[in-house]
Amino acid sequence: MMRPTHAPADHPSVKPAKTGILIANLGTPDGYDYWSMRRYLNEFLSDKRVVDLSKWIWQPLLQGVILTRRPFSSGKNYKLIWNHEENESPLLTITKSQTRALAALAEEEWGDQVMVDFCMRYGNPSTKDVLERMVEAGCRRIVFLPLYPQYAGPTSATANDQLFRGLMEQTWQPAVRTVEPYVSRPDYIKALADSVRRALDGKVPKKLVASYHGMPKRYLMQGDPYHCQCQKTSRLLREELGWPEGIIDTTFQSVFGREEWLKPYTVEHVAELAKQGHTDIAVISPAFSSDCIETLEEINGEIAEAFEEAGGHHFQYIPCLNDDPAHIRVMLEVIRDNIGGWVEPRS
The missing domain is CATH 3.40.50.1400 (Rossmann fold)
Incomplete structure (x- = not known):
């Protein structure tokens, strides 16, 4: 002072x-x-x-x-x-x-x-x-x-x-x-890609589900850019990983209420993947900077259970970036x- x-x-x-x-x-x-x-x-x-x-x-x-x-x-x-x-x-x-x-x-x-x-x-x-x-x-x-x-x-x-x-x-x-x-920052995308490589030990999965927190579709129609930026994150992540199109699916979770939210819904999509024969999948949550109730409980609980009940065998959740250097x-x-x-x- x-x-x-x-x-x-x-x-x-x-x-x-x-x-x-x-x-x-x-x-x-x-x-x-x-x-x-x-x-x-x-x-x-x-x-x-x-x-x-x-x-x-x-x-x-x-x-x-x-x-x-x-x-x-x-x-x-x-x-x-x-x-x-x-x-x-x-x-x-x-x-x-x-x-x-x-x-x-x-x-x-x-x-x-x-x-x-x-x-x-x-x-x-x-x-x-x-x-x-x-x-x-x-x-x-x-x-x-x-x-x-x-x-x-x-x-x-x-x-x-x-x-x-x-x-x-x-x-x-x-x-x-x-x-x-900072959705388009190369260092952010690289950090995401490196976390995927570490979690999957360098292997290329048949399906990686990028699950983002949902919101009513009405918000998108009113001009909120979130949906487009989520799609961009998934695309840039795939390009950074060097994977062909079709491996990463973009979905949305944490839906509540009766109105239509951004689709596809993660919980329904992973079940459909299992029914289609994709019994080994990984899930990542690029919109979350820290693991939380939506990732640790919802993804590893409700969403994993939906996948397994539909015939899935191996469900791997890739943690958020958290305090990774x-x-x-x-x-x-x-x-x-x-x-x-x-x-x-x-x-």
Whole structure:
């Protein structure tokens, strides 16, 4: 803390200016008990970017039957994958590890000029709380990186929304740069391809299913680019692997509600593959930067079971990039592309 140059003696002290690097993930409940799950689901499912129905229609359903029943079933699923040693969800454990690794690289690059932290769109640590902490630490500029390679309104946009809401409460707002989707970055695609090669020991499968989180088809028709960017990821991944067309299938998971979502649905598609004689498949989730309930429980649970019940024999899930060094290096390069003019590398 120091008094600004030329300021009067009674001027409040100001911390030396820093540049913040803030990564954001989807979120996590604080526990798998009923009330922790209810708080988390209420925040998540009340987001207009996630469910854009009229609140007069949606909120009575949500606060009634959905939040009465769903916390029990979701809690059971979280309990199956919970990190009991740290008493936290795997998503939180992995995001912490990613942050530590990114902070180490950032320190090598920029020294104490930067501060690295993470937040969650839903649950804790909240975007608002972490933003306040960074501002109080002297961050006058912030690079904000939502951990979504492909842009979507219910992911990237709502993360940015929450950051902007937090900025509205700041007396002295920091300058902010939000990171654009990095779906086409060669280093991201190479990291994905290398993870496939390692998992499959260099073998070329007959079918690799690239399963992305789903969304209502209506969002695509309204102009959301997510579907197209998912298709692009699968194509670039196949090209990087050097595989012929037809090996990678793009599908979408986590469907709920009655309206049509992006198709094909992963759970149905893997069952159909088994019926067609593709009894040995691998599945990857390129839209997720960290393994979470949708990958560890849904893919390895519901989706794997659907495949096996339809006659499949061998189902292999390829983990997310998580804290793989190549993935952390991608994050650093994305940050470097967006921090230019704010911070100079250490000499």
